[in-house]
Amino acid sequence: MIVIVGGGISGLAIGWYLARAGRAVSVFERDAAGRGATWAAAGMLAAHVEAEPGEERLLPLLLESRAMWAEFGRDLEAASGLAVDYRDEGTLVVALDRDDTERLKFSYDYHRSMGLEMEWLSGAEARRLEPHLASGVAAGVFSPLDHQVDNRKVVVALKAAFVKAGGALREHAEVEEILVEGGAVRGVLVGGERVEAEAVVIAAGAWSRNLKGLPDHLRPPVRPVKGQMLSLVMPADAPLLRHVVWGPGTCLVPRKDGRLFVGATVEEMSFDTNMTAGGVYDLLRRAWETLPGIYDLPIDEMWAGLRPTSRDDAPLLGPVSGTLTGAGEVVGEAAGLIMATGHHRNGILLAPITARAISHYILTGELGEDIKPFAPTRFAA
Amino acid sequence: MKKAALKDPPSPRNREAVTDGLTIAGRDFTSRLFIGTAQYPNQQVMLDAIAASGAEVVTVAMRRVRLDAGGESLFDLLGGRYFILPNTAGCYTARDAVLTAQLAREALETDWVKLEVIGDDETLFPDVEQLIPAARELVKDGFIVLPYCNDDPVTAKKLEDLGCPAVMPLGAPIGSGMGIRNPYNIRIIREMCTVPIILDAGVGTASDVTVAMELGCDGVLLNSAVARARDPISMARAVRLALEAGRLAYTSGRIPHRLYAKASSPEEGVIGRVSASKAR
Numbered sequence: 001m002i003v004i005v006g007g008g009i010s011g012l013a014i015g016w017y018l019a020r021a022g023r024a025v026s027v028f029e030r031d032a033a034g035r036g037a038t039w040a041a042a043g044m045l046a047a048h049v050e051a052e053p054g055e056e057r058l059l060p061l062l063l064e065s066r067a068m069w070a071e072f073g074r075d076l077e078a079a080s081g082l083a084v085d086y087r088d089e090g091t092l093v094v095a096l097d098r099d100d101t102e103r104l105k106f107s108y109d110y111h112r113s114m115g116l117e118m119e120w121l122s123g124a125e126a127r128r129l130e131p132h133l134a135s136g137v138a139a140g141v142f143s144p145l146d147h148q149v150d151n152r153k154v155v156v157a158l159k160a161a162f163v164k165a166g167g168a169l170r171e172h173a174e175v176e177e178i179l180v181e182g183g184a185v186r187g188v189l190v191g192g193e194r195v196e197a198e199a200v201v202i203a204a205g206a207w208s209r210n211l212k213g214l215p216d217h218l219r220p221p222v223r224p225v226k227g228q229m230l231s232l233v234m235p236a237d238a239p240l241l242r243h244v245v246w247g248p249g250t251c252l253v254p255r256k257d258g259r260l261f262v263g264a265t266v267e268e269m270s271f272d273t274n275m276t277a278g279g280v281y282d283l284l285r286r287a288w289e290t291l292p293g294i295y296d297l298p299i300d301e302m303w304a305g306l307r308p309t310s311r312d313d314a315p316l317l318g319p320v321s322g323t324l325t326g327a328g329e330v331v332g333e334a335a336g337l338i339m340a341t342g343h344h345r346n347g348i349l350l351a352p353i354t355a356r357a358i359s360h361y362i363l364t365g366e367l368g369e370d371i372k373p374f375a376p377t378r379f380a381a
Numbered sequence: 382m383k384k385a386a387l388k389d390p391p392s393p394r395n396r397e398a399v400t401d402g403l404t405i406a407g408r409d410f411t412s413r414l415f416i417g418t419a420q421y422p423n424q425q426v427m428l429d430a431i432a433a434s435g436a437e438v439v440t441v442a443m444r445r446v447r448l449d450a451g452g453e454s455l456f457d458l459l460g461g462r463y464f465i466l467p468n469t470a471g472c473y474t475a476r477d478a479v480l481t482a483q484l485a486r487e488a489l490e491t492d493w494v495k496l497e498v499i500g501d502d503e504t505l506f507p508d509v510e511q512l513i514p515a516a517r518e519l520v521k522d523g524f525i526v527l528p529y530c531n532d533d534p535v536t537a538k539k540l541e542d543l544g545c546p547a548v549m550p551l552g553a554p555i556g557s558g559m560g561i562r563n564p565y566n567i568r569i570i571r572e573m574c575t576v577p578i579i580l581d582a583g584v585g586t587a588s589d590v591t592v593a594m595e596l597g598c599d600g601v602l603l604n605s606a607v608a609r610a611r612d613p614i615s616m617a618r619a620v621r622l623a624l625e626a627g628r629l630a631y632t633s634g635r636i637p638h639r640l641y642a643k644a645s646s647p648e649e650g651v652i653g654r655v656s657a658s659k660a661r
Contacts (some may be wrong), residue, residue: 053422053611053612053613054421054422054423054426054612054613054614055422055423055426110611209453221453222453223453223454267445268445268446268447268454268455269447270447272447310423311423311424311425311428311453311458312423312424312425312426313422313423313424
């Protein structure tokens with residue numbers, strides 16, 4: 001039995017891959033599955049525009065996972081019978097004044113130096129792509145490969161695919177303790193009941209650090225980073241945008257159903273998930289500066305979520321200590337304990353590679369080269 | 382709320398002083414560089430950049446962090462290793478700033494505060510009319526107040542007179558990277574004030590730090606120049622070296638400016654020339 005702690009996109013995707021391969025898998029979710037950071041996200045698969053100096057080691061992982069996404073989405077749709085609304089129009093980043101343009105040029109030069117396919121646009125060219133953009137748009141960068149997916153539809157589809165493949169989904173079932181005994185993980189305690197497992201995958205997002213039973217020095221350095229977002233309703237027959245648009249301090253994500261997602265604040269506020277006046281004001285003001293046409297749109301929903309952020313913004317992927325062989329043999333301090341957490345703002349983007357790499361490790365005992373740089377142990381002082 | 386006690390951190394090996402130390406309010410600092418904790422690509426880069434900068438004092442915006450981080454807070458990562466200077470960034474009124482300073486004192490058990498009262502959100506220039514009464518109230522309340530102020534000698538002097546043990550004039554708007562826009566004012570502040578002058582805001586690259594130190598500033602506070610650089614860690618090292626260069630140049634005493642050349646090898650007695658002055 002494999003136990004996965006956390007029913008977000010990472011946990012469910014890993015569970016789906018394992019169940020599909022014929023393994024007995026249980027996913028335990030303390031709330032409703034997919035309702036944490038996965039639900040709060042915007043679904044941008046923006047490996048290019050999100051690449052920033054200092055995170056060069058992460059870039060190949062983002063690029064590889066993004067390259068997997070279209071097929072992952074199709075497989076998921078086929079397995080679940082549900083749509084995930086993958087959109088491939090691309091992402092447009094715009095600058096509204098001279099200072100923004102300088103900053104955009106700085107990041108464009110960086111992206112080009114990393115060999116990423118991006119196209120510099122004049123303000124007029126940017127507005128030809130998206131005519132509703134503010135008339136003051138001074139410059140833009142078009143990133144054709146940064147696509148998007150409806151993350152909420154994805155997680156609903158993943159639940160269905162996981163269960164269809166024979167996985168056991170236990171919602172509203174909080175893991176009370178990770179059982180580590182004699183150098184190996186033995187299972188989890190749920191509702192006072194001991195669930196035996198040969199491997200336990202921690203995919204509990206921002207809550208991963210606080211799970212009981214983990215030895216202190218094996219607690220992942222993952223913290224919640226709050227993001228407030230809201231959605232507006234565009235006229236279904238005349239959407240204001242087709243591309244994902246990044247403006248100064250704002251991300252605008254048009255959905256197929258006509259909703260426009262506006263994100264997102266980045267706040268170090270612990271587990272607080274209140275919407276704040278300042279947060280909503282900033283979201284709306286910045287969105288309006290880039291796309292004035294939002295002024296009359298109805299507000300659909302507002303929410304705040306918690307990004308599970310590691311110390312270096314890169315995920316923790318793989319065994320915590322010791323080794324697990326394909327035969328279920330375990331050796332080490334907490335052998336059989338596996339991390340798939342700390343994805344920061346890239347949880348949706350990294351779902352395919354997380355599912356593939358972690359399930360591959362559990363099925364074969366082999367750790368793929370692609371995730372070796374993201375060992376949970378890399379932070380040891 | 383969790384209390385994060387601030388003990389005086391030990392002096393790590395990488396802070397072997399090339400330059401003389403700095404004393405503010407009776408406390409000795411080994412590095413004259415103060416560094417901010419915002420805007421880095423991630424916390425690991427922040428930690429590595431701060432280490433590379435050799436800074437001892439790190440500033441943290443009290444309005445933008447929660448102490449009960451639930452995960453790993455900034456204070457868990459920095460506490461014990463650095464001298465944490467809370468600041469009141471994001472405050473627009475004296476009242477707001479005073480409350481934020483009091484919150485910082487309670488939470489971090491420190492009387493030190495970098496006082497910021499912002500007057501305009503496009504330029505982030507300080508609001509002097511709010512800053513001075515806030516500084517006065519906090520000084521009276523026993524705080525060690527390091528005020529972020531305009532590069533205005535009169536304001537700087539008033540802040541010194543009301544009991545601030547250092548003043549922190551800006552070089553240019555926060556995050557602008559424009560360097561020191563009015564070096565003459567910084568010189569006048571240097572001459573008018575007896576407390577340490579920490580240049581705060583405006584640094585874009587290493588040479589700006591050197592210029593500040595050559596003007597006689599006692600230290601430099603920066604953040605964006607390192608955090609947003611293409612390579613924050615090597616830029617941190619660059620500003621550290623620049624600060625040391627500038628401080629050494631200042632204490633070494635520069636030569637006077639001259640309009641005309643003065644040959645560095647002696648010319649008297651050179652065959653065929655009567656004297657250097659006649660040759661001109």
